[in-house]
Amino acid sequence: MVGARSKPVGGAATASGTPTATVIAGAGGHHERRRRTVAGSSSGGSAGAVVAGLTAAAFAVVGFFAYQASAAQDRAEDRTPSASGSPSPGPSESPAKTNEKALPTPSGNGERVVYALERRRVWLVGANEKVRRTYRVGASSVDPKPGSYRVESRSSQVTGSDGVPVENVVRFATVRGTTVGFSAALNGSMPRQDPERQTGGIRERRADGEALWLFATIGTEVVVVP
Structure with missing residues (x-):
């Protein structure tokens, strides 16, 4: 009788009527889903960090080119004589x-x-x-x-x-x-x-x-x- 009761543990119903294999499988599935969720969260966090890094780099590149364009405009304005300014004397005719x-x-x-x-x-x-x-x-x-x-x-x-x-x-x-x-x-x-x-x-x-x-x-x- 002891050997007959121990046998259902592998696949038959227990004294409470709940399939042991099903409980074990259900517990295993719960842990598997947990692992997948954690793995998904970890991979999602890594992907988010990568996207954030790329976005920051893109903003930095855009800012750099905007600065270059502004500096080039300033240099062009410095070289352009103002309308109200008088031309400086040439090298051969000083005041x-x-x-x-x-x-x-x-x-x-x-x-x-x-x-x-x-x-x-x-x-x-x-x-x-x-x-x-x-x-x-x-x-x-x-x-x-x-x-x-x-x-x-x-x-x-x-x-x-x-x-x-x-x-x-x-x-x-x-x-x-x-x-x-x-x-x-x-x-x-x-x-x-x-x-x-x-x-x-x-x-x-x-x-x-x-x-x-x-x-x-x-x-x-x-x-x-x-």
Whole structure:
């Protein structure tokens, strides 16, 4: 009888009437479903983490390209001159250079030669107040006082007061016995000021001297400004 009761444990009904195999199978199914649920939850969590990581990476890439586009726009705007801004002077014409070439005011009226002592520059001004030519000169050691003068005499070629052969000499003043005038050295040299020697030659380059010679005839006004 003991062996007969132990046998139903493998497949027959127990004393309570519940199939043992069914209970075991049911318990096993319950644990199996639990394992599947846990596995599903674990794999679902891993997939969610992957998706979140990819989403964050995508946002980072989009943000990077948006920043690049914004920076490129800023650089383009910096290179574009504003409508209200004034163009900067070119490399060959600085504001100081432009002002240096500007005709001094006041400097007389009508056709005249203007000589600026401080700037060491000459302007040939036409009757219409248009500057025909302007250029720098080498100053003499004796300067005439600011004022209005007239061309008194001219010489095509002579020896200057510094001993250098010169051409296109245009004289317009005398200071303490020294004649002051414009001239150009035949060798193209510019004078070196020597305070020990009283020289009145305002030295020009040869091309400038030729222009002044043709412009400043006897009686032409020469205005000297500080």
